[in-house]
Amino acid sequence: MSLQVRQLSVRYPGAARPAVHEVSLTLAEGDIGVLIGPSGCGKTTLLRAIAGLEAPSGGSVWLNQRELSSADGAPHGRVGMVFQDYALFPHLSVADNVGFGLHGRPAAQRSERVSECLQRVGLSDLARRMPHELSGGQQQRVALARALAPAPELLLLDEPFSNLDVELRERLAHEVRDILKAAGATALFVTHDQNEAFAVGDAIGVMQEGHLHQWDDAFSLYHRPATRFVADFIGHGVFLPARIVRQGDGVVVQTPVGPLQDPRNCPLPEAYPDGACQLLLRADDIVHDDQSPVQARIVRRAFRGAEFLCTLELASGAQVLALIPSHHDHAVGDCIGIRADVEHVVTFAAE
Known part of the structure; x- marks a missing residue:
């Protein structure tokens, strides 16, 4: 198993309840997981705790049978992340953005990897463009290519389509799934859009008030909801x-x-x-x-x-x-x- 989250909790000082409460889930290598739930349910906090950007108050995160220590809230080197706003460097070209995490590698190897990642996301002809010259969908794919370039063991994506219009989001969700599957990447998404979750996820988790109600495939969430909240939240x-x-x-x-x-x-x-x-x-x-x-x-x-x-x-x-x-x-x-x-x-x- 690639990712195992065991009884993970995150509690902020002075908060009445934990932001994340004893969440456990398993994501197989090469699979794509999605976390959904209403605003404030803890899904982004859980993602950030897995990334090492939030210090957990309990539990552990394991990646390929090795525990990730995140007691200090430091990002994990084996984890890549795509943020909601893409966080592209405006003064760097598309190619330089993608290659940013490859410093230290020989120039030829770095250039080859950048070309490979841009080809994978269908942007080879835009390598010299600047971020402001791209559409929102193109910027999102650049951010994805940059995250994939160092070949992380786990890729985390925090609402990567939220800045795009509805029609583009659905199309891009299918494209991103194809890209991740072709790359053999293990990935975990956060989204508030159920259609997006169903389009992307092999496993989907429904959260409410810091609790993970159910971690299952889309068919089971819809037809065999484990709790009344899941039954009410999923579908019409x-x-x-x-x-x-x-x-x-x-x-x-x-x-x-x-x-x-x-x-x-x-x-x-x-x-x-x-x-x-x-x-x-x-x-x-x-x-x-x-x-x-x-x-x-x-x-x-x-x-x-x-x-x-x-x-x-x-x-x-x-x-x-x-x-x-x-x-x-x-x-x-x-x-x-x-x-x-x-x-x-x-x-x-x-x-």
């Missing part, structure tokens, strides 16, 4: 009251949008008092069905191209979300038939 969904009851040899989940007959991976009724629970219903769990007896009124809709993301209100006043193909051009205020089609039943204790 709502929680509705439900009841799990036995029916013959199987179970039925009674919901406000109709019963779920013998759903897969469903808890037994005994998991909750009287079977009462909260059921997570995501937008893709609700199907538009004109033949359904369950009717819902469209109270809000957002055009997404191929589909609308609609907020629907049931007769009880409860609301659900649904993805409705955009060729069904229903207006706000219209009533439509819906039914639940749930592949992955996710339940939590009733509040």
